[in-house]
Amino acid sequence: MRNVGKQLGVEAMSLYHHVASKDDLLDWVFTLIHLPAPGEPWRAAMRARALSLRRVLSEHTWALALTELKLPFGPAEGAHTFAAELNLSAQDYPHLAELVIGRSYRYADEFENGLTLMFDGLARQVGPPPGRRNRT
Numbered sequence: 001m002r003n004v005g006k007q008l009g010v011e012a013m014s015l016y017h018h019v020a021s022k023d024d025l026l027d028w029v030f031t032l033i034h035l036p037a038p039g040e041p042w043r044a045a046m047r048a049r050a051l052s053l054r055r056v057l058s059e060h061t062w063a064l065a066l067t068e069l070k071l072p073f074g075p076a077e078g079a080h081t082f083a084a085e086l087n088l089s090a091q092d093y094p095h096l097a098e099l100v101i102g103r104s105y106r107y108a109d110e111f112e113n114g115l116t117l118m119f120d121g122l123a124r125q126v127g128p129p130p131g132r133r134n135r136t
Contacts, residue, residue, distance in 0.1 A: 001025075004062045029063055032056045042126075043119050050115055 001022050005012035019025045034052035036045035057063050090097035 007062050026063065029056060029060050043123065046119065047115055051112075054111055 001012040001015055004022075004025065005015055008015075015025070019028065033056050034048060036048050040048075088096060
């Protein structure tokens with residue numbers, strides 16, 4: 001609450017006139033996230049929800065900064081430094097090497113790429129919708 005108050009230019013204690021706790025404040029933020037309509041295809045629904053979440057948290061930087069601070073590397077450090085510290089072999093992990101070697105990494109820049117990778121993996125696990133077959 002101290003950090004939120006600082007960003008808003010008010011004392012943390014004055015926030016308690018409007019919300020009972022930090023949890024209440026976070027609950028309010030999460031009510032701003034767009035929820036997809038029932039029956040919408042899962043991939044489109046999840047993508048819309050994730051992008052809405054990202055937008056809402058970007059508008060409330062105190063909430064987003066908490067998420068990005070938990071990354072295992074700093075903004076100046078980049079993912080390549082983190083990967084080097086893990087001592088993973090590029091031969092054993094070629095896709096990871098392709099992703100991080102020689103590239104700069106910004107969490108915000110990779111958000112949609114991460115969604116695509118995650119949804120592609122889920123789609124492979126779930127398979128095609130009932131009544132549809134893969135064409136080979």
